[in-house]
Amino acid sequence: MRVWSLHPEHLDRIGLVAGWREGLLAQSALRRPEGGYGRHPQLERFRASPEPLAAIGTYLESLADEADARGYRFDRTRVVVPRTGVADHLLVVTNGQLAYERAHLLAKLDQRSPADAERLRAHPLRAHPSFVVVPGDVATWERT
Template sequence: MRLWSLHPRYLDRQGLVACWREALLAQRVLVRPGRGYTNHPQLHRFRAQPEPVAAIGRYLAGLADEADQRGYRFDRGRIEQRPGTVARIPVTRGQLDHERRHLAAKLADRNPDRAVLLPAVPSPHPSFVVVAGPVEDWERTPR
């Protein structure tokens, strides 16, 4: 599961669709604990929020907004609607840099034209706010 901290504008079609599907799976795990990949490390940041389901819902809405920009149709009816205010989730600059390198490698293989558009300092997904720091503790790949 890869729930990108990067803004979805950087993802190619395959990446955006895959992220949507993975985020829907994450939402299912948060709505119905005990089902699915409950211990996935990327769920920690959503579980740490006061309203985890609302937080993943905001994340999904950001992906759907990007899909709308591209003329794709993601079914917003699949997003769990929960009342409450959802604060932006902190993500470290080190995590964004790590994900940028990871995405650059993926795009170099499957969509080189899009890879060259990836900026050196990418923006985060609208659900996140950048803070100083290294790669997140929950990230399982080598730092």
């Protein structure tokens, strides 16, 4: 499971669609934590939220916004708790984690979409709208 902390604009088509699918999987795991993905390390930050389903819902809505901007249609009815306000469910990500994810995504894009890799290298790195960036290292839950 990869729930990107990067802004969805940085993802290529494959990454955006996969991010939506993985986000829905994360939502399902948060609803039923006893299942196989229920204890997935990437879900720690959502589980730490006062309202985990609202936090993942806000996350998914931002992916759907990016899909809309590109002319894709993600089925927003699959979001269990739709966004009411991004600021209500902000999560924390470190700048070290963002840098790690950027390098991870660049390695993927260099293989499957060099033009998207160049685009990512040329633009300033932004976090997903669900996250506020703080100084720090790669997250302890990340498998480096």
